[in-house]
Amino acid sequence: MSLYEKIRDFEKALTERERAERTVQKYTSDLEKLAKFAGDSPLDKGLLVGFKKAMIKKYSPSSVNTIIAAVNSFLDFMGQSGMLKIQRRAFLPEERELTVEEYKRLVAAAQRGGNTRLALILQTICATGIRVSELSFITAEAVRAGRAVISCKGKSRVVFLPEKLQKLLKKYLKINMIFRGAVFVTARGNPPDRSNIWREMKRLCAAAGVEEGKVFPHNLRHLFARTYYSIEKDLSRLADILGHSAVNTTRIYTMESGKVHQKQINRLGLVLNTT
Numbered sequence: 001m002s003l004y005e006k007i008r009d010f011e012k013a014l015t016e017r018e019r020a021e022r023t024v025q026k027y028t029s030d031l032e033k034l035a036k037f038a039g040d041s042p043l044d045k046g047l048l049v050g051f052k053k054a055m056i057k058k059y060s061p062s063s064v065n066t067i068i069a070a071v072n073s074f075l076d077f078m079g080q081s082g083m084l085k086i087q088r089r090a091f092l093p094e095e096r097e098l099t100v101e102e103y104k105r106l107v108a109a110a111q112r113g114g115n116t117r118l119a120l121i122l123q124t125i126c127a128t129g130i131r132v133s134e135l136s137f138i139t140a141e142a143v144r145a146g147r148a149v150i151s152c153k154g155k156s157r158v159v160f161l162p163e164k165l166q167k168l169l170k171k172y173l174k175i176n177m178i179f180r181g182a183v184f185v186t187a188r189g190n191p192p193d194r195s196n197i198w199r200e201m202k203r204l205c206a207a208a209g210v211e212e213g214k215v216f217p218h219n220l221r222h223l224f225a226r227t228y229y230s231i232e233k234d235l236s237r238l239a240d241i242l243g244h245s246a247v248n249t250t251r252i253y254t255m256e257s258g259k260v261h262q263k264q265i266n267r268l269g270l271v272l273n274t275t
Contacts, residue, residue, distance in 0.1 A: 003034075003035045003038060003043070004032075004035050006074075006078065007028065007031045007032065007035060007074070010027075010031070010073075010074050010077050010078075011024060011027070011028050013077060014027060017154075020133075026066070026070065027070040027073065027074070030066065030067040030070035030071065031070055031071065031074055033055070033067065034051055034071055034074075037050075037051045037054060038051070043075070043078075043080065048071070051071075052064070052068065055067050055068075096213060096214060096219075097214065097256075098210075098214045098215070098219040098220070098222070098223050099223075100223065100227065102208070102210045102214065103122070103126060103220070103223055105208040105209060105210060106122060106201065106204050106208045106210060106215065107119050107122050107123060108208070109204040109207040109208040110122065110204055112207065113204070113207065115200070116172065117172075117184065118197075118200050118201070118204075120168060120169065120172055120183075120184075121135065121184055121192070121197060122201070122220060123165060123168070124138055124165060124169070124183075124184075125217060125220040125221060125224075126220040126221075126223055126224050127161075127162050127165050127224065128148075128159050128160075128161065128162075128165075128224070129159075129221050129224035129225060129228070129241055129242050130148075130150065130159055130221070131152070131218075131221065131243075132192075132193070132194045132197055132217045132218070133152070133191075133193075133194070134150050134152060134159075135182070135183075135184050135191055135192060136182045136184075136191040137149065137150045137151070137159075137182075138161075138169075138182065138183050138184065139180070139181055139182055139183060140173050140178050140179055140180050140181060140183060141180065142161070143161065143166060143169045143170055143173060143183060144170075146160065146161050146163075146166050147159065147160045147161060148161065150243065152243055155243065155245075157240065157241075157243050159241070169183060194217055194218075197217050198216050198217055201215045201216065201217065202215060221242070221253070222253050225238060225242060225250065225253035225254055226253070226254055226255075226256060228241070229253075229254040235247050235250055235251065235254070238250050238253075238254070
């Protein structure tokens with residue numbers, strides 16, 4: 001069986017495990033890079049190390065790690081040992097970090113533009129840490145109960161709605177005469193997807209004075225994670241809230257920028273004036 005055929009088998013296995021479609025596509029794409037690099041050579045340690053070095057020269061550290069994650073998962077599927085990951089970035093690039101103030105400006109810009117629905121979607125994601133794909137679980141019934149049961153990837157978790165958000169959503173439901181089912185739907189009655197929300201968010205950038213590179217739905221989930229961790233310092237609990245099966249994944253979400261770390265170091269007061 002060729003390597004490409006084995007990758008197809010792995011792709012099928014991921015689908016059967018109910019992995020997200022985007023994840024399956026990403027893993028398949030990364031493994032095809034490996035197949036192209038390997039050619040007819042066997043997947044031994046030397047080839048895998050060579051592949052990793054080739055990826056390091058071509059991609060950023062975070063991209064290389066995602067490629068290696070795909071390869072490790074594939075090797076486990078094949079009954080082989082994986083590769084070591086390279087060192088992740090210690091800090092989040094400042095040009096990618098959405099701050100609380102920038103988030104507030106985005107919400108305010110949506111409100112000024114008369115897009116109450118978008119303003120509430122931004123607040124719902126950021127105040128609960130849910131994924132965009134999980135918005136459909138925020139229903140009229142969940143709003144009345146103050147909590148939503150999220151089912152994703154074969155697992156379920158309870159997400160609590162902050163009281164202020166609950167009040168805003170109840171008002172939205174009343175105005176729009178929504179009595180049951182999903183709070184946020186498109187004109188055709190379907191849940192809004194990531195691309196739709198992303199496009200709407202991009203239109204806010206100029207009015208909000210926020211760089212476009214920071215504005216995408218998943219960054220709201222990261223902002224929730226950083227804000228929660230800065231207060232509670234409980235990585236395990238945060239992993240449960242976000243629906244992560246591995247704490248290492250959650251740790252990525254809590255990364256601060258180098259500028260934030262610099263301020264923290266400055267506040268320690270451990271440099272003495274002895275001159």
